[in-house]
Amino acid sequence: MTTLALNNVRPYGEDVLNLLIDVTSGTIAEVSDTPFTDADEVIDGEGNVLLPGLVDMHVHLREPGREDTETIATGSDAAAKGGFTAVFTMANTNPVIDQPFLAEAVWSKGQEYGKCDVYPVGSITQGLEGAQLTEIGLMARSGVRMFSDDGKCVNDPQLMRRAIEYAKAHDVVLAQHAEDHRLTGSASAHEGEQAARLGLRGWPRVAEESIVARDAIMTRDYGGRYHLCHASTEGTVELLRFAKSQGIEVTAEVTPHHLMLTDDKLATYDGLFRVNPPLREARDAEALKQALLDGTVDVVATDHAPHGSEDKCVEFEHAKPGMLGLETSLAVVHRIFVETGLADWRFVAKVMSERPAEILRLEDQGRPIAAGEPANLVLVDPDSSWTARGEEMASKASNTPYEGIEFTARVVGTWLRGKTTYTEKDSQ
Ligand code: DOR
Ligand code: ZN
Numbered sequence: 001m002t003t004l005a006l007n008n009v010r011p012y013g014e015d016v017l018n019l020l021i022d023v024t025s026g027t028i029a030e031v032s033d034t035p036f037t038d039a040d041e042v043i044d045g046e047g048n049v050l051l052p053g054l055v056d057m058h059v060h061l062r063e064p065g066r067e068d069t070e071t072i073a074t075g076s077d078a079a080a081k082g083g084f085t086a087v088f089t090m091a092n093t094n095p096v097i098d099q100p101f102l103a104e105a106v107w108s109k110g111q112e113y114g115k116c117d118v119y120p121v122g123s124i125t126q127g128l129e130g131a132q133l134t135e136i137g138l139m140a141r142s143g144v145r146m147f148s149d150d151g152k153c154v155n156d157p158q159l160m161r162r163a164i165e166y167a168k169a170h171d172v173v174l175a176q177h178a179e180d181h182r183l184t185g186s187a188s189a190h191e192g193e194q195a196a197r198l199g200l201r202g203w204p205r206v207a208e209e210s211i212v213a214r215d216a217i218m219t220r221d222y223g224g225r226y227h228l229c230h231a232s233t234e235g236t237v238e239l240l241r242f243a244k245s246q247g248i249e250v251t252a253e254v255t256p257h258h259l260m261l262t263d264d265k266l267a268t269y270d271g272l273f274r275v276n277p278p279l280r281e282a283r284d285a286e287a288l289k290q291a292l293l294d295g296t297v298d299v300v301a302t303d304h305a306p307h308g309s310e311d312k313c314v315e316f317e318h319a320k321p322g323m324l325g326l327e328t329s330l331a332v333v334h335r336i337f338v339e340t341g342l343a344d345w346r347f348v349a350k351v352m353s354e355r356p357a358e359i360l361r362l363e364d365q366g367r368p369i370a371a372g373e374p375a376n377l378v379l380v381d382p383d384s385s386w387t388a389r390g391e392e393m394a395s396k397a398s399n400t401p402y403e404g405i406e407f408t409a410r411v412v413g414t415w416l417r418g419k420t421t422y423t424e425k426d427s428q
Pocket of ligand 1: 060092150151152177274275276277303305306321322323
């Protein structure tokens with residue numbers, strides 16, 4: 001057996017331990033108080049924080065169709081650099097992932113590249129057109145665990161009802177991009193004072209909340225595993241809290257940008273800050289933060305959305321919506337929750353690895369750091385100081401909304417089934 005020693009690491013930021021990894025089987029062979037010295041490779045973790053590999057329920061890797069902005073390979077590189085060992089890539093590609101062979105191709109490409117498990121999300125409607133359901137059953141049988149029309153909402157209530165029923169029958173997750181299109185039209189910014197001041201068409205909170213309310217009631221009556229993508233408003237938090245208090249089994253995600261950024265970023269009309277749903281107000285960000293802390297919102301998901309500069313460095317209302325997220329999300333979550341003392345590393349592991357793995361029923365992700373468990377791991381230097389730069393990212397695109405911002409919490413290394421998928425040393 002080939003072995004890797006990961007010495008002097010602090011699982012979940014707690015006591016220093018040493019790990020012996022069996023690279024051949026991809027599992028943690030032993031955990032000990034004393035360092036392992038005779039492994040094939042020995043790494044000194046320098047007291048850094050060790051977490052289970054991160055799991056992102058929501059990314060856009062743009063392959064097939066827009067390989068000029070991201071591919072499964074470059075997206076996997078960005079994921080590994082950000083500490084992720086599994087991601088779910090959305091179906092809004094060209095062609096849309098609406099048939100089993102397309103989903104299978106995404107999965108195989110990810111496996112061939114080998115830096116991250118790339119799970120395909122199947123679309124709910126054919127071609128994302130919101131008219132005909134896809135063959136949810138056939139795709140489920142070929143291994144698709146989650147279905148979403150993300151980028152678009154399943155607006156039609158009758159279609160949504162049928163989708164919920166099919167998803168329930170096949171025991172898969174149905175993820176909704178909640179946006180009543182009739183209320184958003186061509187809006188590009190949160191409807192509020194800032195949009196009014198800037199002369200931008202407004203996207204009201206109710207466009208999201210009315211769909212969340214409807215879907216929660218449908219889930220109450222028809223069951224299934226409903227998941228809400230990128231919750232963005234205070235009212236959505238209230239609705240989720242109500243739904244959960246009624247025993248309705250919905251889950252929800254929040255993005256790092258909806259936690260950290262607000263619509264005052266729009267003052268310069270910089271297209272980098274255009275995203276769907278739009279950046280909201282401070283009270284929304286605050287409500288989302290509390291909701292993640294108390295479990296009303298289950299997970300952080302990035303909605304990593306690469307776009308080329310020709311689509312971002314244009315007039316605000318013409319910019320494509322979306323921001324990079326994979327390489328900055330851990331640092332953003334660390335800034336908001338750990339640096340402030342609101343939460344600890346156990347919380348980070350929960351919302352960025354354990355809960356998403358549980359929702360998607362990934363048996364080999366989000367596992368405890370213990371002997372016999374899969375060696376999907378990320379090592380983080382919590383005190384280093386680094387500056388986010390779009391140009392330096394592993395992603396093919398550079399549309400980060402955090403350009404020039406100094407962060408701590410830097411990923412030092414990532415391992416997928418014991419195999420090194422990223423080390424800081426290689427990237428220097
Ligand atoms: O901002 C967004 N960008 N929101 C979405 O829902 C889709 C995504 C994309 O595909 O670029
Ligand atoms: Zn979306």
